Amino acid sequence: MRRIVKLGALATVLAAAGAASLHAWPIGRPVALETIAGDAARGAYLARMSGCIACHTDAEGGGAPLVGGVELPTDFGTFHSPNLTTDIETGIGGWSIREFSKAVRQGISPDGEPYYPAFPYPFYSRFSDQDIADLWAAFQTVPAVAEAAPEQELRFPFSFRPALKAWRAMFLDMGPLEPREDKSDAWNRGRYIVRGPAHCGACHTPRNMLGARQAELRLHGADGLPGGGESPPITKAALEKGGWTVASLSYALRSGITPDGDVFGGSMGEVVRDGTAFLSDDDLRAIAIYLLDKDESDEQ
The missing domain is CATH 1.10.760 (Cytochrome Bc1 Complex; Chain D, domain 2)
Incomplete structure (x- = not known):
């Protein structure tokens, strides 16, 4: 019995150490985009191409454009798309273009936390610096709506967000696409x-x-x-x-x-x-x- 207790205590210590390591594991690359001028019209076109409207607008519920709140039920729980308007408290109005770029291309929040892959940032990693500047310019034109999206509803262990860092290390494939010279x-x-x-x-x-x-x-x-x-x-x-x-x-x-x-x-x-x-x-x-x-x- 005493041995079982000791093994249980050891497992708890190891689990806690693993969790602490995941919390401390740094992710992301530095970003510098402040000198690039964005084209809002081209950014709006890219936003349509990227599905931003469909995923971040609750059309069935009569929601305003890009306010979020769209439910995405999955095997891991239910995701809710966030508010992408310029509201400072509930949207992205308080973000910088650097934070926007890291979120879109690297899947990392302004707080340094990894986003769940329900957000297709591995694909958005293909965006160029100019693409990001254009998207940023377009989102700056979206009227602010103070409406917080519901919290994500994920089951344990999927609710432990730092574990996504290990997921990224195992599965993430990101980066630009080089043109094929043998194709048109x-x-x-x-x-x-x-x-x-x-x-x-x-x-x-x-x-x-x-x-x-x-x-x-x-x-x-x-x-x-x-x-x-x-x-x-x-x-x-x-x-x-x-x-x-x-x-x-x-x-x-x-x-x-x-x-x-x-x-x-x-x-x-x-x-x-x-x-x-x-x-x-x-x-x-x-x-x-x-x-x-x-x-x-x-x-x-």
Whole structure:
């Protein structure tokens, strides 16, 4: 009995030491963007491309744009998107552009805490410094709304946020994309959009039990999406088998109407309504060109 007590005490001490180490584990890289002038119009376009409107606007509940509060039920608990307006207390009005950049590209809060990967910052790490400056300029134009988003509702041990530092070390793949010289400008633009701002792989790639995307099944479709439902595969082979062409895929991303006359439903319907419907014809065509002509190594 005494030995069991000692082992229990030792386990408690080790657990406490591990928790303290995770708390103290520094993450993130320094940022310097103050000298870059942002273009608010281009930033607003990038925000649409990135799904900011759909995820941070409670359209069904009649919420104001970018006030947050959208529920994202998952196997780990329920996430609530935060307020992205310029309100100082409940939004991002008190942030600096450096803090904004670290949040968007590195997944780190102004307090130095890691964000949960429900926020697709691994994809947003593809943003250039100019992209971040433009997004920042756009968000500065959003009217302040003093409305705090609900707290995240996660089960233990997922509620222990410092553990995300270990998750990042195991699974995180971030960084810019270098253009492929053997591909066209349109193909490279589509690659940047799909693997970056549009974060297609966030919904169309299955995840393991810890919520990390399974690289070997990139864009092969997934089930158990936030809120339920599943996504179809959008690999080159799957799209070709379905009879998709550059023209029909571009049109579907603009209108939500598929080649057989049906319409996208569920979360993809929201993606079109709040995001891809606003993209230029050139960008929609670039997305389609990339998806229908990508290498296996580029499925993300």
